Structures are given as structure tokens and as C-alpha cells.
Amino acid sequence: MVDPIKRISAIKLSVLSPDEIRKMSKVQIITAETYDDDGLPIQGGVMDPRLGVIEPGQKCPVCGNTMHSCPGHFGHIELAKPVIHVGYVKYIYDLLRSTCWKCGRVLLTDKEINEYLDLQRRLEKYLPFLLPVFHEHIKNKASKNSICPHCGAPQHKIKLERPTTFYEEEKGSFRKLAPDEIRNRLSNIPDNDVRLMGIDPQESRPEWFVLTVLPVPPVQVRPSIMLETGIRAEDDLTHKLVDIVRANQRLRESMDAAAPPIVIDDLWELLQYHVTTYIDNEVPGIPPAKHRTGRALKTLAQRLKGKEGRFRGYLSGKRVDFSSRTVISPDPNISINEVGVPEEAAKILTVPVRVTQWNIEEMRNYVINGPYKWPGANYIIRPDGKRIDLRYFKDRKSLASSLTPGYVVERHLIDGDIALFNRQPSLHRMSIMAHVVKVLPGRTFRLNLLVCPPYNADFDGDEMNLHIPQTEEARAEARELMLVQKHIMSPRYGGPIIGGLQDYISGGYLLTSKATVLTKEDVIELLGVAKYAGDIPEPAFYSPKELWTGKQLVSLFLPEDFTIRMKSSVNAGRLRCEDDDCLHDSFIVIKKGKLLTGVIDKKSIGSQQPESLYHWIVKEYGGDFARELADRMFKMFIRYIEKYGFTMSLDDVDIPPEAQKEIKEILNKAEEDVEKIIEQARRGELEPLPGRTVEETVETKIMERLSKARDEAGEVAANYLDIFNNAFIMARTGARGNILNLTQMSATLGQQSIRGERINRGYRNRPLPHFKPGDLSPYARGFVYNSFRLGLSPIELFYHAAGGREGLVDTAVRTSQSGYMQRRLINALLDVRIEYDGSARLPDGTFVQFTYGNDKVDPAKSDHGKAVNVDRIIERVVGWRE
């Protein structure tokens, strides 16, 4: 028997010769008519039946096959005069410049030619990768010669007018080179000289770059569509072919009638245009061919190019089974490496399981449950390879009892299966992670909030994809390499990308704050949700009753030998301190797994926080432990914040009247100062800053003064805010928002800007007609005195909207730009890999980097980019000592 597997050793692409085109053609197309009055295709037209059958029941007149088995056949058009093929214009240009117009030789001496041919032979053998450089070199060298070394003919300068017209400079004036003349010159180039230019004359003679005969593709390539009205709509290619045939006929008739050369040249150029747009309808320099409706035609190049083209859309566009997509919603009760799958989806997604003597009872149950009852099965595959669809099989009970080891059951998805979870855009490797399936009621995918940062997901309608690996190898890879806990550390910045966010952080802060004491009931509830199974620690207080601190509870989850000293997020402003002797409780000290001082907030458990408490837990105790901690301790934080009743209201941004007065004074003072700056400039007394005009200087000074005023106003507001004000807690701990947001709500919104300048566009010399021209006062140029709490005046609101719009536009522009950059980077770096010697190479071994990253450090396994963090090592060894 012959081995059915054949290996493709090489693929060679070359240019079709006119002879080949004629040889593969089954019919010459001679008429622009397509159908006769009866709707039958005309012989010799572009829909000639010999080009392939497209109607059911018909037999192909060429191969005798029916519609399904006839592959279609090529036809050809004999062009009245040759035309240039747009795809080869570049090569024609190079060839014309580096060969003699008279004798056709390359513009190099015989000696040089022989030497180069010899060098080329050796390069082909030993250093084939240098050939492109070599041919480039020859082209440059040859085209520099102005006299032919062979026949002594002086060489003219060749000019290319894109896309397809060539001119030759003769005595200072340019003469157009007709395609037939170009073709003659190209055919005069001897084979050896062609070879020097990097073209294989055996496969692709240069004169074939100029078309004398055009292949007509089979009708299968350009099917016509029947509209509901019964009208036949032809494919774009067919339209274009009709144009070509028509232009060709007119040209031939004019030639036969010996029309004046101008008429012939015009028709020739028209034929050139049609052939060019037939090949590529997006050539720069000529208007694209249009459909009757005004839509640009989709011709050969357009079918291949771009996102929906043949290559990206079909050849590399893979579509898969065993996948699903739906809206996502949060579920803090499942583990971070789980995904909630709706029962509806679980009944469609299946896993093939081979029946063994150990699982046969379980498999029988699935078969009995069938395709509509979860957990059941949709198909079984008998050992002889036959698939049985359980939807159409009546007696599932007897089928179940006939199961024997060797059968394969495609059972429904059940708890504990592994699945790949993905959210687009898949910008980094954490965009696809493996999760453990948990089948839940409802119609959405459920995910733990802590995995939102790696996917960049929120729940405002986001959808995500789920894929079920089908082979044991794929499942093993998913479990070992892709599981969520293996991706807590991001290769982007050597820190954890998974970690607390929003309420987790506020909760951690409130629970561990010094003001929090917990009763026994509280402790039991909090430890209960965290699935803590050990003993309750000694209470921190015995009198008046037994009370515990939040720090004690956190300590229960920390490893016994864990030691760290770090600052909290709240360690700023009034609560700043530099070491563990901290009265504000803003310096974290953990010794031997006991949280002694400090509050837990963003800096210690936040996501994307390198060198944090959570970072060192992941590094030192591994992903599995870190996952456990995220599932348990973090759960406790949100339960505490639920019990606490954390919220935010208008009161939180309210400031007392005396504070408002203070702010008003600050703003009034600023306004006066701005007035002074303007007045100073008006009198010409303002010294311009280096490199600036007076006007620019005024703007800069005003902006400086106003931003100072806003900062001062903000400071006043922040000073009057209660430390345990809910909004302030969020800002200080880093849970959400910042101090600036708070001051904008309670003190003043401040300057609105467009492109970093005060608002100055709109009417002549004024942004709005409410102001006098040239009014430079803060209010006229977008300074918002009011706070969100007080409410904006209509003018202030308009300026605020104008400034806000810029942000939206920027985001939209940025995403499309970075998306394109990402695509190009991925395509370029896709197959780089790190070899065992530490070098980064392409598959053929060429170097990209001699040592990966110049230091061989994997950023995901580094400490914030550093290979070794000596400080941390010292802290681990001696930090727990007194």
C-alpha cells in the first residue's frame, strides 16, 4: 500500500507565461455579452458554460462532471496590445534601469558579470540569506552606468509615473514608453543577466511581466447571485472582465480600421486601466473602478488583502467548537480559579470520557439522563467509531446497560472540569486563563471579582468566552500552565496583577483599623465565611467583655514564618510616619505571621502593587497558597464591610460654612492675583519667560496661580473632612478615587483644559458670547469656582463638558493606535523563543538577542524587574527579631 501521507518539501511561486495561460485555457473569451435574451450564457462570453457549470443538474461540457465535482476551468482573453501587470511594475522598473535599451545586457562588464555569477553560485550554496542584499547591490551598481559596456550605447534615464506608465528621458524631454516596447526590451535580456537580477528565467521570463494574454478565472470563483426579484447580480470580477473584453474589442476594431494613433493610445490606456483595476482596485494614483451604485469594486487583490481577506479571514482565522460566550457577572462566593457556567451552557459543552471499569456506573447515569437533563450526555461513540446522537435515541436505558469499557461518552460539563476563560482584547497572557468549572443557575458566566484586573473586566455588559479542552494533553496543559493561580504574578511588571480592589481594600482597612473591636459573634461570623477551621485566638480584651481586634483575625491567615515591614497607603499627609514607631497605625509590621501594627490597604493587598504584602506571599508561599488566601482572608474583608454598612452620601463631601468661606477667600485672592498679572501684561511690564511670548507667559502664570489656588482650596477641604468619612477612607486607602476627586466634589472643580491650555476656542477672542473679546479672567477661560456639591453654573458646565470630551476622544484614538501596534508587534515577535543557552532566536536559529533581555531575567519571576532583592532577603532572615 502506498503511504497516504505526502510531505511538501518546497513550494515555488513563479510567473505564468502566455503559453501556459493559453494551454490551461479551455475557451477564448471574445465577446462582452454574457447572456442572450433567453437567459442562456453566450458562447465565448465571460459566463461561457465551458468555464464551469454552476447550475444543478447540468453537465460540464469540458470535464463531464456535475456542479459538485466540476472544479471549473480557465479561459483567456487575447489582448489586442500588451499591457503592464501592476504587480510587477517595481521589477520592470528595476530591470529597465539596469539593462541596456539597445542590446539588453546588464550594464556591467563581462568580467564583472562572470565574477558576480560565480559569487551568486557560491552564495546560493553557502549563504542563501545574503542573496537579497546581493541582488540589491547589483541593481544599484548596474543602474549607475550611463554607457552600456557591451554595445557602447548611451543609457537614458527611466522615469516611472505610478502606477503603470514609464517615460524615457531623451535630450531633455520625456518620451512615453509603450508596453510593447517595454516588452521587447525585457525579452532582449539574456537568461544569464536575468539571473543576476534575482529572477529565475526558467520559471519567470521578465517579458511575461507584460501581459499579452489574460487568464479568465472559472465561474466558480465569481458566482452570480439571484436576487429575490429574479434579477441576476454578477460578481465584481465578472463586471471587470466584461469591461476588459469591451475595451479590448474597441481597441482591436480601431487598430483594424487604422484609426489615428491618438485614438488607439487612448483606448490602449483604457484597457491598461481596466486590467490594472481588475488586479488591484486600490492602486495609488488612479481612481478605483466603481460599481453602478458608486461602491468601489472588490477585485483580485482586495479578495486577499486585509482583515476579512483570504489570508487573515480564512487561512489564519480559526473557528472552534466546544466554546461559548455570554455576559459576565460577579460572584464573590466562588474561588478565584473557578468560573460559574450556566446550566444551559453546561448541557451543550461536552467532555469526551472513555468508559472504564471504574467509571462505568457514572457514565451509565449520564447516558440515562440524556441530552436534556443535567448532568447527562449528548453523544456516545462506540468502539467501532460510530457516533450515537442521544437526542434521537429512544431507549437510553438499554443503551446505558450496553456500555462497555472502550466506549467514549461525550458527557455534559460538570463541576471540577477545566475550561479556558477569555476576554477580548487578549493583550497579554493573563487574558486567557484556565478556570475550574462550577455549574450554576442563571444565564451568565460568573467570576470572582479578584480576577477582574487581569481580564480588565467589569460588569457593565462585558461578555467573555469559554473553551473546553477536549484531550487529556490539553487539559493537563491547562491545569499545569494556565490555571489562575499560576498567573498571579504578571510578566508586565514583576508584581501581582491579581489582588484586592475597591471594597476589599476598604474592608481590609476598616477591619484592621485600631478603632475596630469585634465581639465573639463577629469573630465567629467572619472566620466562618473565611472557612477558618482552627481555634479562636485569645481575645485581645477580657473586660468589660471578650473582644478581638481585626489584626488578630488577619494574623490567623498569614503563614507562621512570614515577616514584613512596609508602609500603608494611608501613610501620607497627616498620617505620615517613617518607621514602625507609628502613632497613626500606618506602618505595617508583621513578625512571624502576626500583624502587629499597621492597617491593611491598597499598598499591602491591592492588585498591581509590586513589593506588597500580597506580592511577597505569592513569591514566597506560591500561587496555590496565595489563591487560598485570596479566597478566605479577602472574603472576610468584604463580609466585614457588609456588616459595617459602608456607603457614601452627600454628607461625606459636605464641608462646614467656615471652610467654604475660607475657600472662597482663597479663590478671591487668586482672582485678584490673576487680575494683577493681566494688568501688568497690559501695561507691558511683564517680563516674558525664556522662549515664550508675553501672551504665553501670561497664560502660564495664570495657570500656575489658579492651580495653586485649587490645591490650597483642596487642602482646606481635606482638613475639614473627618478621617472616618467614608469617601475619605476610600481615597486614603486607595480603594477608589483620590484626594483630587474629593476636593472637586467639596471645594472647587478648578481649571478645565483642552490640550493643556485654558479654554480659548470658540468665538473670536472669546470662548463664549457671554464674555467680552479678549477677556482673560479665570471665569471666562474655563475656571470652575463651584464644586460638584454646590453645583455648576451653565457656563461652568459647558466648559466642564468641553474638557471631558477631550478625554473621551483621546481614549478612542489611543485604543485603535495601540491595537494596531500590538498586532504588528505580535506578528513580529510571535515565533521568537528562548533557547537553552539563554539566547532569543527565531525558529531558524537567527539571533534576536544574544542573551534574553540582556540579563536572562524572567520579569514574571523577578521582584519588580530585579533578579535578586537583597533587602527582602535580609528582612526575611532578620526582620522578625526584636
Next chain:
Amino acid sequence: MSPKKFSVLDHVLVPKHERIPISEVPKVLKEINATINQLPLIRTSDPVARELGAQPGELIKIEREDEYTGKTIVYRLVVIG
């Protein structure tokens, strides 16, 4: 004009370049576990290559100093151009 001609090699931003004679090339290739066609190229017309008078077929060894990653060594194959 100062009598000494400016050399690109003296510029602070140009790392240390060194010619590897053809006879040493196989040894170096073995050391870095590569074949000649896997190396990045440098043209003879490159200012540094011209300064060193490097010939096609030789290698140029470049030692770069980096603030974060320390010293790294890169080899380039000299080609006509």
C-alpha cells in the same frame, strides 16, 4: 582645525567595537552555538566598520554597557554594502 580626525569610536554613545579576524570566527561561532547565517549583519559601509577597516566575512564584537543589565556582548557578521 585640530590635527586629529574625529573617530566615531571615541563618541560616548558608541559602545566598544572589536574586529574578530576570519581565523577566529569558527571558534567564536562555536562559543555562541551558532552558524554564520544566524548572526545579525553589519555593512562594510557602516561608519564603525569603516573606521575599523572590517572586511566581509569577519565578525565585529560589540560590548554594550547597560545601567540595569550590565555588560552584554553581541556579534555581527560583516557583509558587503
